[in-house]
Amino acid sequence: MITFICGGSGSGKSEYAEQLILSGSCPDRRYYIATMIPYGEEGRKRIERHVKLREGKGFRTIECPTDLSGALDPIDCPESAAVLIECVSNLAANEMFENHLNEKETAEKTIREVLSVCRKVQHAVIVSNNIFEDGNAYDEDMTAYLRALAQVNRKLAGQADEIYEVTAGIPLRIDEQKGSGKMDLVIGGFAQGKLEYVMETVDKICQEPAALLDETCTELPEKGSAAPVVIVDHLHRILQKYPDQETAEQWICQVIEGCRREGRRLIFICDEVGNGVIPLEASQRQFRETTGRILCKLAKEADHVTRIFCGIPQLLK
Numbered sequence: 388m389i390t391f392i393c394g395g396s397g398s399g400k401s402e403y404a405e406q407l408i409l410s411g412s413c414p415d416r417r418y419y420i421a422t423m424i425p426y427g428e429e430g431r432k433r434i435e436r437h438v439k440l441r442e443g444k445g446f447r448t449i450e451c452p453t454d455l456s457g458a459l460d461p462i463d464c465p466e467s468a469a470v471l472i473e474c475v476s477n478l479a480a481n482e483m484f485e486n487h488l489n490e491k492e493t494a495e496k497t498i499r500e501v502l503s504v505c506r507k508v509q510h511a512v513i514v515s516n517n518i519f520e521d522g523n524a525y526d527e528d529m530t531a532y533l534r535a536l537a538q539v540n541r542k543l544a545g546q547a548d549e550i551y552e553v554t555a556g557i558p559l560r561i562d563e564q565k566g567s568g569k570m571d572l573v574i575g576g577f578a579q580g581k582l583e584y585v586m587e588t589v590d591k592i593c594q595e596p597a598a599l600l601d602e603t604c605t606e607l608p609e610k611g612s613a614a615p616v617v618i619v620d621h622l623h624r625i626l627q628k629y630p631d632q633e634t635a636e637q638w639i640c641q642v643i644e645g646c647r648r649e650g651r652r653l654i655f656i657c658d659e660v661g662n663g664v665i666p667l668e669a670s671q672r673q674f675r676e677t678t679g680r681i682l683c684k685l686a687k688e689a690d691h692v693t694r695i696f697c698g699i700p701q702l703l704k
Contacts, residue, residue, distance in 0.1 A: 389505045390512045391547035392558070393540060393697060395662075399556035404471050404512045409444060411510050413469035419446040420458050420470060420504070422478040424485070446471070452481045455500040459507055469510040475501055475543065476516040479536045490531040494538040501543060515540050517552070517696075519576025521663020522623070522675050537578035541698035552696060564702035567592070568690020570643065571654045574682065575695035581656045582620055584695055589616050589654075598651075602628060605638065607645045617646050622657035623678050632677045639681065643688075655685055659694075 390407055394400035408417055451458040455478060459465045472478075475497060483493040505511035519537060544550050550561040567588065575581050589597050598607070598614035602624040608614050619625070619642065629635040646653040661679045666672050686692045692704040 388510045389547045390549045391544045392551045393515045393517050394553035395517050398553045400514055400553040403553050403558050404514045407512050408469050408471050411469050416468040417446045418468055418470045419448045420472045421448055421450050422452050424452045453486055456503045465507045468508045470508045471512045474514040475539055476536055479539055483532055490535045493535040497539045498542045513543055520659040522660025534578050541580050544697035544699055561696055561699050563699055565700050566691035566702045569652055570689050572685050572689040572692045573656045574659050576659055579695045580698040581695045584700055585654055616652045618654045620656045622655050623660055626678055627674055
């Protein structure tokens with residue numbers, strides 16, 4: 388059995404992961420695979436805290452910051468063991484920046500080796516971080532890491548028997564839920580698989596290709612076009628092109644009215660950008676607030692609102 392747990396920093400995801408292992412059927416064979424490299428005093432203190440929290444719980448710790456597939460080599464009969472992998476976000480970072488792998492290599496190796504461990508044991512609990520919803524622009528290396536980790540999270544969640552998002556210590560089980568209407572809104576963090584989900588959904592219901600609008604093309608196809616579906620991708624980037632909320636909303640209204648007039652189905656796709664540290668730049672603060680307010684209005688008007696989390700659709704409305 389594989390359980391995938393994801394959440395923000397300090398959300399309580401590690402404690403919940405430990406609870407799942409402790410409540411399982413392997414009381415004498417609990418292993419904690421620790422992937423963090425202790426950089427500096429802060430890193431050492433963090434590891435000491437985690438070790439102290441595990442005291443007396445029967446875990447045997449295996450330090451394995453990279454090359455996870457060999458982590459269980461010293462263990463006899465791993466098929467009767469329970470393993471907590473803490474966490475794949477550190478593992479992916481170590482593979483990329485310590486082993487100098489590129490984005491594709493990092494994602495493929497991390498997925499392959501985590502799943503190889505999971506298949507050897509009775510119960511594997513995988514912990515990862517949700518770091519995709521702050522709306523910040525990062526340098527090329529960090530963006531590549533974010534994309535690689537998003538691929539890892541989506542693949543592992545897709546292979547898991549159970550998926551949980553932990554917020555403020557409260558676990559929410561994530562189950563696939565879908566909806567479709569004349570106007571839909573699809574949201575989620577960076578690189579969570581929103582467009583892939585929408586295209587897969589559209590392909591099932593339409594013979595003709597959809598018209599795709601994004602920051603490079605914001606004009607509706609001409610009347611009489613064969614495209615029965617209009618997808619507005621990267622809405623948050625489109626909003627950055629407009630000087631204020633009012634002008635942005637005028638463009639959105641034109642798109643909605645045009646699709647209604649011509650009987651097209653309309654799907655907006657937008658990153659969640661309001662989490663994380665508030666930016667110092669006034670323009671970035673304004674961008675996040677404008678995007679949030681517009682999403683609230685679109686959510687009220689939409690027939691369905693779907694959130695994509697690690698590639699899994701959740702129907703919010």
